[in-house]
Amino acid sequence: MLALLQVLLSGLVTGSLYGLLALGIVLIYRTTGVLNFAYGALAATVTSFLYVLLTGPRLPFWPALLLSLLFALLLGALVERGFARPLLAAPILTKAIATLALALVLQTVVQALWPQLTSPVHFPTPFEGHALHFGGLYLSLVDGLTLLTMVLLLIVLQLFLLRTRLGMAMRATADSLEAARLMGIPVGLIFLLVWMLASLLAAVAGILIAARQTVIDVQFMDPVLLLAFIGAVLGGLDRLEGAVLGGALVGLAENVLALLLAGHSLGALDLGNPGIREALIFAGFVLLLLLRPRGLFGGAALRRV
Amino acid sequence: MRLQRPPAPVEQRRRGGSGVGLLLPSVLLFLLLLSACGSASSSGGGGGSSASAPGVDADTITIGGVLDTTGPIKVICAPILQGDQLYFNQVNAAGGINGRKIKFIQVSDNGDSTRTRDAVRQLVEQNHVFAIFQVCGSGNANVAESYTVPRGIPFIDPIGGGSKYTDQSGKALPWVWMTQPNYGDEGHVIGYYAATTLKARSVGLLYEDDVLGLQQKTTLAEALQKYGSKLVASVGYNATQTDFSAALQTLKAAAPDLIVLNGLPSPTARFVATAAAQGYRPRLGYLANYPMADNSWAKVLGAAGEGIYVSGYTSMDTPVAQQYLQATRSDPVFSAYKFYGYINAKIMVDALRKAGSNPTRASLRDALDHDFVNYDTGFGPTLTWTPERHGGVSDFMFFQIKQGQLTPVSSFIKASAVWP
Structure with a gap:
């Protein structure tokens, strides 16, 4: 029972990280229509930048973190102006494929700038080795920070989108670009801000994942991104809270299935095999989409007639 | 000698995969969601019984290898290549093998096993190499073997503990020799x-x-x-x-x-x-x-x-290792992978020497099958190859x-x- 609780807790943390990434994916998709497959590379780039600050000039963690988050904002702005803006009118699939190219460009640049990250390196943080104990349950400090960060970010983001003029302008742009333009909303500025915000979210997620794994390389976000995308689709690509819940579900399912299936077999089929586990997750994902094509929490499709 | 820098054995299976490898399925997945919601024919290899060996002329022996220097396993393969070149350069500077210099042609398959076959074909059919020395990555090496074995092309040092050196019945593949343990x-x-x-x-x-x-x-x-x-x-x-x-x-x-x-x-x-x-x-x-x-x-x-x-499975407490450390004393850090390349290049050179003054693929095979009994690898364990046994070290x-x-x-x- 304790093992199950521990795994549920870990699954919740993992799911929160998927959810955090899914949040940024949905934010960009809803506002600019870009399915951003470079999102993991954005996160990895900023995390690599932080690693270099920590291990090169050996900056203290918190100033380095602050600089890295500022770098994330700058990177988001650069990507929007240099990449997303020229592709604004392109078909959605063209934009999606272009983000794949962007991911490769970012990875290549990181490798060229910081070749030490082509192989796994230790990611040092002040949280390492610290844990909270609840009875027999362990919650590492970084896991606790992840949960706290997730909750705070959700609250702040909701308040920002619902209560501020800028947030409302973002939502209006997401609902209808033309209507937003007619209303005098500077949609160019909104796009820029959305990319900066999403880049910031990616950076936070990347840094938390790196702190949790304690090991990074230039591609460390790739396997995580795929699961975050599943979370985003599962939650419905048009709901921020859906993205978070979708991500959390994926993380929980991944962990609980791994624990429950370990050591079990079905005839000659080893259910503890990670390939079987992943197949089950994907099969469940497809089944859910068959039943609810717009995701678990997605809104109803509107069709104008 | 106290071993402060034990060399790593080499593991060459592909790591998590390149960004494209993982992202592409994501794209395909989304395309799906959005819509609903050589075989090579070669004559260049020459058989093992060929009397005039490709890749061997009066002053050069040309061998080829497939080592990723551009893709996801370059972190392993690129330093191995450096170690290879270091040893071959030393041998060439000392006069080569029976008066012939070694020319080592390396191509990169970007760590992608779907490109390995073309890379090997290029080496054999365009560069006319005498033998294949090293293909980096177990899966990549296995792809290479499917090309080299039927054509009777010697393939020494498939890099990766999962590389095949026997057929399904456990019989040694006739043209593949491993150095790594399984x-x-x-x-x-x-x-x-x-x-x-x-x-x-x-x-x-x-x-x-x-x-x-x-x-x-x-x-x-x-x-x-x-x-x-x-x-x-x-x-x-x-x-x-x-x-x-x-x-x-x-x-x-x-x-x-x-x-x-x-x-x-x-x-x-x-x-x-x-x-x-x-x-x-x-x-x-x-x-x-x-x-x-x-x-x-x-x-x-x-x-x-x-x-x-x-x-x-490797020790630095050997004369060859000391020779390597001397040759690389200006390197900022010790690279176990580079050392791996160096010691395997030595094995390749020894095999070419044992193949005679006018080596053919058949004489190289003969040397590999019969002249490597309790062979001193230079990294600790001894190596024995026979016609029935082509596996690597096991110490x-x-x-x-x-x-x-x-x-x-x-x-x-x-x-x-x-x-x-």
């Missing part, structure tokens, strides 16, 4: 060492869930049972797995004295980090298999790595991470001695 033999030696030296009564195993990990799972369990211990739990993972909480809980529930870590540096380091974050460490700690036998892994682990045992030693450095704690143990 994970099956290593499983026997690890089981022996864990049970008899570390006195582990119960052992857990975290293994990469592919044919390599499964092979070691079987042999580890066999050896543990033979020497009075027991494999009490085993959990597979895949190379891209990032969350090890459930794996940890499953192993922890079996309360093993020791956990054996099989696979690749990154995932095994993540497992150790997860365990450390949850305040868990088995009574005797961990024992990792040879892909982790490099100080870079110890560095990745940080403080959590202290005291971990690691299996390995292992153990290290322990002490103050962030792999430090030897055993002498070599022969796999055949613990599992005859």
Whole structure:
């Protein structure tokens, strides 16, 4: 029972990280229509930048973190102006494929700038080795920070989108670009801000994942991104809270299935095999989409007639 | 000599995959969602019985290798290439082999096994190489073999513990010679060492869930049972797995004295980090298999790595290793992979020397099959190849991470001695 609780807790943390990434994916998709497959590379780039600050000039963690988050904002702005803006009118699939190219460009640049990250390196943080104990349950400090960060970010983001003029302008742009333009909303500025915000979210997620794994390389976000995308689709690509819940579900399912299936077999089929586990997750994902094509929490499709 | 920088055995299976490798399925997945919601024919290889050997002329022997210097496993393959070139340059500077200089042509398949066949074909059909020396990556090497073996092209040192050197019936592939050990033999030696030296009564195993990990799972369990211990739990993972909480809980529930870590540096380091974050460490700690036998892994682990045992198969306490250290004294850091290239280039050169003053592919095969009996590899273990046996070395030693450095704690143990 304790093992199950521990795994549920870990699954919740993992799911929160998927959810955090899914949040940024949905934010960009809803506002600019870009399915951003470079999102993991954005996160990895900023995390690599932080690693270099920590291990090169050996900056203290918190100033380095602050600089890295500022770098994330700058990177988001650069990507929007240099990449997303020229592709604004392109078909959605063209934009999606272009983000794949962007991911490769970012990875290549990181490798060229910081070749030490082509192989796994230790990611040092002040949280390492610290844990909270609840009875027999362990919650590492970084896991606790992840949960706290997730909750705070959700609250702040909701308040920002619902209560501020800028947030409302973002939502209006997401609902209808033309209507937003007619209303005098500077949609160019909104796009820029959305990319900066999403880049910031990616950076936070990347840094938390790196702190949790304690090991990074230039591609460390790739396997995580795929699961975050599943979370985003599962939650419905048009709901921020859906993205978070979708991500959390994926993380929980991944962990609980791994624990429950370990050591079990079905005839000659080893259910503890990670390939079987992943197949089950994907099969469940497809089944859910068959039943609810717009995701678990997605809104109803509107069709104008 | 105190070994401060034990060279790593080389593990060349592809790591998590390139960004494209993982992102492309994502794209395809989304395309799906959005819509609903050579075989080569060659005559260039020449048979093994060819009298005039391709790639050999009056003053040059041309050999070729496929080593990723542009893709995801370049971190391993590129330094191996440097080690190769270092040794070949030394030999050429000393006059070459029977008056012929070695010309080593390297092409990169970007670490992508779907490109390996074209890379090998290029070497054979366009560059007319005499033999293939090294293809980096188990899967890549296996693809290369499907081209070289039917054409009778010698292929020395497929890099990767999962490279095939026997057919399905266990018979040696006639044109492939391995130098690395296989994970099956290593499983026997690890089981022996864990049970008899570390006195582990119960052992857990975290293994990469592919044919390599499964092979070691079987042999580890066999050896543990033979020497009075027991494999009490085993959990597979895949190379891209990032969350090890459930794996940890499953192993922890079996309360093993020791956990054996099989696979690749990154995932095994993540497992150790997860365990450390949850305040868990088995009574005797961990024992990792040879892909982790490099100080870079110890560095990745940080403080959590202290005291971990690691299996390995190379020693620096040899004349060849000292020669290498002398030749690379200006290198900023020791590279185990570069050393791997250096010592395997030596094996290749020795094979070419033994193939005679006018080498043919047949004479090279003859030399490899008959003149490598208890051959001194230069990195510790001896190597024996016969027409029936083309496998690599099978001696292992153990290290322990002490103050962030792999430090030897055993002498070599022969796999055949613990599992005859």
